[in-house]
Amino acid sequence: MSQLMMAEITGCQETGPGVWVTELLAPSLAQAAVPGQFIHIRCGEDSDPLLRRPISIHAVCRQSGLVKIMFQVVGKGTAWLAGRRDGWLDIMGPLGRGFTMLTAEKTGTAAVPRLVVGGGIGAAPLYFLLQELAGTGYAEHVKVLLGARNAEQLLIHNAVKLLGFSVSVATDDGSAGYQGPVTDLLAEELQCKPGYVYACGPAPMLKTLCGMLHNAGVPGEVSVEERMACGVGACLSCVCRVKDAGGLETFRHACVDGPVFAAGEVVW
Amino acid sequence: MSQLMMAEITGCQETGPGVWVTELLAPSLAQAAVPGQFIHIRCGEDSDPLLRRPISIHAVCRQSGLVKIMFQVVGKGTAWLAGRRDGWLDIMGPLGRGFTMLTAEKTGTAAVPRLVVGGGIGAAPLYFLLQELAGTGYAEHVKVLLGARNAEQLLIHNAVKLLGFSVSVATDDGSAGYQGPVTDLLAEELQCKPGYVYACGPAPMLKTLCGMLHNAGVPGEVSVEERMACGVGACLSCVCRVKDAGGLETFRHACVDGPVFAAGEVVW
Amino acid sequence: MNTSVDLGGIVMKNPVTTASGTFGFGLEYQTYVDLQRLGAITVKGTTLKPRQGNPPPRIAETPSGMLNAIGLQNPGVERVAEEIMPQLAALGVPVIINIAGDTLEDYAQVARRLDGVTGVAGLEVNISCPNVKKGGIQFGSNPVTASEVTRAVKSVTGLPVIVKLSPNVTDLVAMAEAVAGAGADALSMINTLVGIAIDVDRRRPVLGNITGGLSGPAIRPVAVRAVWQVHRALPLIPILGMGGIMTARDALEFILAGATAVAVGTGNFVNPRATLDVVDGIEQYMKEHGFNEISELVGLAQRDTTRSDE
């Protein structure tokens, strides 16, 4: 269950250009969180910046009660956050609906081959997902595709290799791996008919990806970003346009119905 | 001349309950400043708190280019300031009209006996004044009266003794020196007809003090606090009601015409 | 100590409620807030038929504030009455339902439907929503139409009726007088100010709806002024004050200016426990300053004050 809490900052470091990882001691959060969920962070004590900032859970250690977030500095909230090296953080979480963990019961067989696709800072929540997938013992059925602008901006790929996954990499400038969008790598992989795809990244990448999954008839889930105020389903601000099975379009709320949605239901 | 500058914070420590001294490296400020002047400090990078905060210059070392301010945490601006342990501070200064330094030319004789009276955090700018008075070689003609709520909250008295001045102390609870308001000490001293009185402290104290000086026919100056926006005479917000020699009341601006005013001209 | 207030017939055990649209139907905040400690729960704007609301983005952050253009997304009065009210009624806290419509008849129908529904303690008539074209602010910018809506609602319900005023008018006191004259039991103010934010990189408005309603601490001085002016002109009608309340001190500004009760809106997003912090903080203030009755504080800052130029 989500809680409002003061979490102690136990570490904070820059892991890439403008990308920071902050570690929090938050045992109840570590216990309750599932991959794809986020925390809602108050950035400062005054009223500018005013609203909390939603940041995905990046990594969890249930034993030690430590939770990590990974974020890119893009504005005043994240700049403030990057300046916190110790002290306490006012957070709410875990929030939202995370990725569906395909268990043996749900799929008939848990060994369905899975693809995990991340673009840019979208890799952040995927590390937690991969931590959990590693724990299921089916790591060999999981392949990871990561995209970034260049080698320097590539995130989590070393850590993911250490978890034992096979990783392919794409960069816009070819400074690491394949030169081009990560969705090109996906196109190849789709020919091997993966059973399920998890993805997080910038909206244009996810849009392309959803189209590809649709054409290939492959199911999957994507994590989307919408502007949020409350984070708990009360303000109705974080709407994402979805269509139901019958094709009828409605709004769903990224903070409670998402941020993870079935790839097929998001209307881009 | 006043400048807008980024000054490096070279130290910051709590010297009393909720009272902080911050040291800045600001050679041009150290050169230009006179006692009673203030600096105008931006507290944060976002828009809350919005306005700069005026803080008096507490101590100056012209040789090293170091300037100290002493402030009490009373709201969000000063709370922010107390949190700055290093880095840079966006300041403007020196600003305002400081205390009149009575030189031999001005008075006929520089050895006119002087009283320096401080209440609470009002002691902050008086230390700089005393630094300068100590330099004139007439320290033995200067007496310092300091008031505070209690012994713990007494400021600058040790430092002032080290400068070689004789200090009398008054506290509300009698935990140090005389029990009662510092103006009681002043009443005694006024019987010895000091030549000039410098004072800074809370408005009620200054009001009483100005009345006493008037009755005793002793000239002097007081430093007042008004709410300021621009600090440079442009916004017309920091008005202090004064009366001219003819008794006509007008408004003067604490940021440029003050914060130091002749004790006789302030209308309380 | 007595902190209970009577807001035009709605008896609240303390003067703190939630601002419509910022607290959902209350249940969303149950994890963080003991709802039973609230003076009342004011729920999302409810219309006759369900509404989808506006296209995203629906919010933009601004300095010490936010713009919203939710567009009255809500499940419609039928589901509110049938599905949501039973859950809320069980809490035993007065529920105020904020209602909106495109036409006088809409308002009347929603009000009629809610009359007698268990748990509903009063209606807050939103004639000031800046985010829908018809109804909303149209009714709220003209004293004549505002009083028509008030009368339409009053004539079909036995519930206390609070009319929510828009600050986007030249003469707020005239609006207040009009709706008070038409029978409003209380006034609530303020709704949001109309604003726009532009995305400088995309060279387009940030919001899908272009304009949105500005709320949060940024507007508090405007809201306190509204309460002050209306309380000065109409000291007898109770006011529900809101606009940028984050803390007990903020709430006290409204009460001292003349509000009988206060609502926390945007503040809930920043601090989900803001309502309870306000409840506790007001009690503490009363204790420290020796007030036994909250009513002693209402409008207290107006006593012996005259404008220099009056």
Place this chain on the structure above:
Amino acid sequence: MNTSVDLGGIVMKNPVTTASGTFGFGLEYQTYVDLQRLGAITVKGTTLKPRQGNPPPRIAETPSGMLNAIGLQNPGVERVAEEIMPQLAALGVPVIINIAGDTLEDYAQVARRLDGVTGVAGLEVNISCPNVKKGGIQFGSNPVTASEVTRAVKSVTGLPVIVKLSPNVTDLVAMAEAVAGAGADALSMINTLVGIAIDVDRRRPVLGNITGGLSGPAIRPVAVRAVWQVHRALPLIPILGMGGIMTARDALEFILAGATAVAVGTGNFVNPRATLDVVDGIEQYMKEHGFNEISELVGLAQRDTTRSDE
């Protein structure tokens, strides 16, 4: 790159000026700002006779904003014309004099006195000051009186006349239409919103004048909306946009919404170099985004935008 603009006959080498009352007579900021780099200098509100202004405290800080109740303290038009203008004229920068009065005749007399004074490039007619009882906002809340003031001033001066509108009205577009119809060469918006802050400990208003004008980043969304609406309705009349501008990006919001020029007000207090930072930042933006003429940006965010409910 061409950043020069024509604000209703006032030719400015760049679109940036100062908001009246926040930059004194310019000279106060000379130590910090190379005044000759400004597009124009707009000075403090000037009246026929000298004024003392309101009793202190005159300002209060609020979240991302401030309230002021200076009350038009100024040395009177005679001293402005005789003593201050000669110093300003020497700079060679267009000077816009903000004028105010209690009566139509006051406005006309001030305007007449300034006609032909060297260095004065235009008049900004303040019909929207919330801090004086007579004149000021009274003229600014009614289209008829607003157009009367405009006509009174236009009939006695050959200078370009900018009329400064108040946001404290129900229908800003109607006001704009009225003063444009009466001959205003440009509009300036917005003046401050009326607000109150209460000192909770003393249980009194913070300001000596009780009410004050709210300025600063807090009001920016309201100001951008005002510019947007008026530019949409009256695309031909140039607008001087202001309200919470601190940076070039803030200024660009106004220009993209439809302002021909912008003024920095409260921002000067926070960053005395804000005007020049805005000048430089706009140029940089134009370079980065490939704009050669500032005029290409004016109102650009309105192109192809329709409200979802229009």
